Every structure is written in structure tokens, then in C-alpha cells.
Amino acid sequence: MNKWVGAAGICVNSDYHLLMVLQGKPEEEKRWSVPSGGKEKDETLEECCIREVYEETGYRCKIIREIIGKSGAFGSVEYLVTYFEIEILSGQPTIHDPDGLIYEIAWKSPDQLKELIYSFPEDKEFLLLHIEQRTLS
Numbered sequence: 001m002n003k004w005v006g007a008a009g010i011c012v013n014s015d016y017h018l019l020m021v022l023q024g025k026p027e028e029e030k031r032w033s034v035p036s037g038g039k040e041k042d043e044t045l046e047e048c049c050i051r052e053v054y055e056e057t058g059y060r061c062k063i064i065r066e067i068i069g070k071s072g073a074f075g076s077v078e079y080l081v082t083y084f085e086i087e088i089l090s091g092q093p094t095i096h097d098p099d100g101l102i103y104e105i106a107w108k109s110p111d112q113l114k115e116l117i118y119s120f121p122e123d124k125e126f127l128l129l130h131i132e133q134r135t136l137s
Contacts, residue, residue: 004079007049008036009086010067010127011059012134017107018127019088021056023119030103033119034127036081049084056102058094061086068126085130 011019011034024030037052039045046063053061064085071080093105108116110131118124 001073002077004038004077005045006036006038006079006081007045007052008034008081008083009049009053009061010034010083010130011053011061011086011088012131013088013107015107015109016131016135017109018113018131019057019059020106020108020113020116021102022104022106023056023101024103025101029117031119032108032116034083034123045082046084049082049086053086054091055096055098057091057105058096059091060089062089067130070122 009019013019019035020032021035022030023033035053035056037048037055039048040051043051049063050061053059064087067083067085069080069082071078073079095102095105110128113124113128113131116124
């Protein structure tokens, strides 16, 4: 079985909106996700997260903390994704994605998040819970 390892960045702004990207292959229906992608050789998971956030959104960020890991299998590929809470340091919303899979960058409110079609539907409840916890702190 092949193994895929990647990282994802979770950023909630001061209005409690979550940074999301609309993604998909050209022939696919486009769906929403937090910025994420695969780890490159000799790259740490933190470096992967920072690079992917920049490529997919144009924002420079820093890692605040690791939040959760998600693992499973998709067909013959075993995957492990580590989610990090991030903070935006600088930048403008700009797509630099070398794979050409990102179509839009947006800050989504909790109400909007409830209505989105997700690339990874299992992330929906976790992301909403993360925002809710932020509003309580």
C-alpha cells in the first residue's frame, strides 16, 4: 500500500471566519477545504503546512500548535494528515498553486461552513467545533 503524508492549516480570523480554498481537478466538481497538501522530501510537517498555505492562499503564516492528526485509506493509498492552527503574518489572497487545483480563496463564517460541500466531509464537524472553542476562549 502506498503512503501519503501531508499537512493542513487552520486559521480563524478575529471575526471567527475560517480560511478556506475551493479546490478540485479541472474535470471534478469543486469543493471546499482548509489549505493543505502533501509533504515534500526533506520537509517537516510544519514546513509543509507553511508552504501549502502560501501556495494556495498567498498568505505567509506561522504555526501556533498542532491540533489533530487524521489517518485512513483511500483506495490503495494510506494517508496521514496533520492539522495545525496557524496565524497569518502577511500577504494578500493570491493563488500560487503549482498544481492548478485551487480556484478561490475565502474566509467563511460558521453559518457558511455549515452549508459548504467539503472535499473531506469528515472535517466539517471538527472545523465548526474548533471555531466554537475559539469563540469561548
